Amino acid sequence: MFHKTFLLAVAATLAASAARAQDAPQGIDAAINAAVGAATGPFVSFIFSPFPGTSFPWIVLWLVVAATVFTLYFGFVQFRSFPHSIALVSGKYSDPDDAGEVSHFQALATALSGTVGLGNIAGVAVAVSIGGPGATFWMILAGLMGMASKFTECTLGVKYRNEYPDGSVSGGPMYYLSKGMAERGFSGLGKGLAILFSIFCVLGALGGGNMFQANQAHAQISNIVGDYPGWITGVVFAAIVFAVIVGGLKSIARVTEKVVPFMGVLYVGTALVIILMNVDQIGWAFGQIFSGAFTGLGIAGGLVGALIQGFKRAAFSNEAGVGSAAIAHSAVRTKEPITEGYVSLLEPFIDTVVICTMTALVIVITGVLQIDPDTGMYIWDAEQGRVATVGDVSGVALTSAAFGSAVSFFPYVLALAVILFAFSTMISWSYYGLKAWTYMFGEGRAQELSFKIIFCIFVVIGAAMNLGPVIDFSDAAIFAMALVNIIGLYFLMPVVKAEMTSYQNRLKTGEIKRFA
């Protein structure tokens, strides 16, 4: 009863705030910006506070150390088991009698549609414009290391998921933190971490999984049709999202799920064409990426600046260590939880090592980042806090300008891709957020409806805000999930190790059969 009253009160308060904002059309965006920016400021400052005595945010170090620990602990599983991961995805180890169940490919594709999106388009542009081309090097490294984090969390996601009598499943960090930690004798701590993770997951769903998407979708649309108030885009998007997640218009979600992979292929294909059109510059671009990684090439933050941006944007893009993928991958049907770990490690590879690198290469090769011809260094725009760009653009507009400089009509295709990616990510994150919400407040129609309404209100808020506060809050909320999730992963990594050793032994003896 308390839960229902509390939830409905939260939803009503947010709805009333939105309604007040609608009553005063003048400066709505500014009002929302100021209110949300002020409210989220302390949280953002805490998450990104630097490691004592350095300028390095402790949360980024937290992710890097975790990825390194998992890489070493599992003996570089991401490199050794890469071919086996491919074999699993292609169905070579799938029992034909299990046809009709969720396949490894489907779990991977759905998880990818939640991660491949604006992080790969806008996030990379932000990283490269603030951290210089060198940020790409650190981004790739973070992607490669992050594969081990993803391996760990997704194995646990499947192992400790809940299976209900109707055949549906719920999995994710909430479940492995509570059930897994209890198994190891840390029941109280596990429950506490699960609740904390759920709180941060709801914030992440509202931030990176919602506001950032709505914000960048609006930026892209206004780039094409001209400037107009963000709340208008927000209301339209919120209405469509509402129709899908509340109204049950699954057809929209299904169409999106089918179009998004196509747009992904189109995006990568176009990037590849642009790179191949400038094949003579690939060596130079990689030179910029490598030398920028260690020298800064004129970037104000130098090596550390490039490194921070690279790691930050990689984590935001592939979500390794964040825990969201464990929710997505836990639906797969397999007798061996570790197999989903192997499959999931392909996710950061595809997302970051392949797609993000391609975006970065296009931005570097097309010359939208301004270079001082005399010094060969990038021109630093101190006022904006980033490299000066052609047309003075940033975020998704920078990627759009880079692609547009090579293929004139591509900004229109990119606009459509961004809108679809944004929408698909929102739908995925509405599910992740909902799972965390119902973990805290229990399953039920009132609980689900209240979260879904709040989610839709945040679409409007996200579209109306400026990029800066949205990115800060989105990053902070997503990274806060990693803060809790990784503590649990440290406690539970021996479980994954035992699963891995047992599986590898049975694979060697032929007990695990290959079907194709």
Next chain:
Amino acid sequence: MTSETYVVAFEGAPGDPRVLDFAIQQAKKDDDSLLLVHILEWSPYSFLTQEELAERHGRRKKELERANAIVMAPALAKAEAAGVPATGVIRYGQVVELILEETRKAGASKIYVGRSGSQSVAARVFGSVTLGIAQLSPVPTVIVP
């Protein structure tokens, strides 16, 4: 004495009883048995939403129950009533491929398939299940109009 097994590619669509009736008639005449094969079209490489993933196992169970109750059980009962020994198989996957696989597995000597397939543009361009079976079958195929 039962000598041969005939496969009936059974879609369960309104036009299908004709293929079943014809196969039963032939099997009875020759004292043969039938293997009814019903395939639920499925690709492990299709794209599903997050919600569909979470509900898939339950849905599969329901789909199988439904296919058994509505399609397979009445068809088997019909064959049994006619005195023709019959067994049924329900599988998920690519229709033509699996019907041919079941044919080989059972060592069947003939396939009965209805003509009433899809008239969609895709079927016209890429070929229907009926045509696919007729083209790839290792045994004689009878297309029942």
